[in-house]
Amino acid sequence: MYTCNGKIKMRRLGVHVSIAGGSYLSFERAKELGCTSMQIFSHNPRGWFSSKISHDEAEKFRQYSKTSGIEPVFIHASYLINLSSPDNKTRERSIELLAYELHTADLLGIDYVVLHPGKAVGQDKKTAIKKASEALSFTARLGKYKSGILLENTAGQRGDISASIQDIAEIAGAAPAGLTGLIRGICFDTCHAYAAGYDIVNAEGLSKLKDETVKYLSPLKIKLIHLNDAKKGFSSGVDRHEHIGEGSIGIEGFKKILSFPFFRDIPLILETPKLSEEDDKGNLKKVWTILKETG
Numbered sequence: 001m002y003t004c005n006g007k008i009k010m011r012r013l014g015v016h017v018s019i020a021g022g023s024y025l026s027f028e029r030a031k032e033l034g035c036t037s038m039q040i041f042s043h044n045p046r047g048w049f050s051s052k053i054s055h056d057e058a059e060k061f062r063q064y065s066k067t068s069g070i071e072p073v074f075i076h077a078s079y080l081i082n083l084s085s086p087d088n089k090t091r092e093r094s095i096e097l098l099a100y101e102l103h104t105a106d107l108l109g110i111d112y113v114v115l116h117p118g119k120a121v122g123q124d125k126k127t128a129i130k131k132a133s134e135a136l137s138f139t140a141r142l143g144k145y146k147s148g149i150l151l152e153n154t155a156g157q158r159g160d161i162s163a164s165i166q167d168i169a170e171i172a173g174a175a176p177a178g179l180t181g182l183i184r185g186i187c188f189d190t191c192h193a194y195a196a197g198y199d200i201v202n203a204e205g206l207s208k209l210k211d212e213t214v215k216y217l218s219p220l221k222i223k224l225i226h227l228n229d230a231k232k233g234f235s236s237g238v239d240r241h242e243h244i245g246e247g248s249i250g251i252e253g254f255k256k257i258l259s260f261p262f263f264r265d266i267p268l269i270l271e272t273p274k275l276s277e278e279d280d281k282g283n284l285k286k287v288w289t290i291l292k293e294t295g
Contacts, residue, residue: 012037012267024060027068039074039269042104058107077115083135084118084128105147114187119159140182148184155239156196163196169216185223197235201253210262244286259294
């Protein structure tokens with residue numbers, strides 16, 4: 001919550017929150033931090049499969065969701081998923097796990113699952129993108145989901161297939177489920193974009209990003225921003241998040257990002273390093289301060 005022109009405004013801002021002890025307990029943790037939005041894993045992200053969430057737990061989650069004032073909530077899909085893997089078994093397991101994530105989102109009443117589409121792993125990018133698109137189409141046929149996928153941009157590390165807006169557009173557009181189906185929008189990560197060569201710390205770079213997004217992705221829109229500083233420099237191709245203001249994007253860079261009209265009112269989720277709850281509190285405080293200053 002912040003004041004702008006004498007009026008109280010509520011920006012949806014949160015962090016990735018633990019579901020330890022029950023997914024519904026994430027709401028209490030988020031509320032203690034002062035979050036107005038949050039992101040969770042639906043299960044242990046290091047394992048391929050997890051038992052189905054019970055009816056009782058799902059009901060508790062939905063009740064907390066109605067009364068907490070924390071919305072929207074996002075599920076981040078497991079990092080094990082690689083829809084473009086050259087290994088058929090890995091690809092099949094990835095599709096099954098993504099379907100599980102979507103079914104869980106439906107059970108919990110969550111609208112969006114954030115997904116890193118995959119890595120080429122020795123293939124040429126065009127082949128890998130085609131495989132990811134086909135996998136998304138197959139996933140769409142496995143069930144009738146109320147929830148949908150937000151494709152996340154990546155940092156441009158070796159094998160990345162979604163480091164540019166054009167890459168994401170190709171993944172989405174090549175899938176018959178594409179623009180009007182399972183894929184509902186984009187999750188834009190600031191660290192990943194900066195590392196991939198998007199100069200988002202100045203007006204010219206932000207305008208270029210906007211132009212590319214409108215040109216290549218419409219009617220898809222950015223539905224979530226992962227607000228992370230970058231440990232490495234511009235166009236480094238390295239996915240290493242840093243505390244807000246302590247990386248190469250810096251406080252002044254975030255002032256430009258958060259005051260950019262194209263990003264206004266889009267929910268913000270921090271995935272900054274966390275050794276203790278104080279880390280989240282400190283990073284959230286910095287962002288609320290920037291929001292107050294930029295209005």
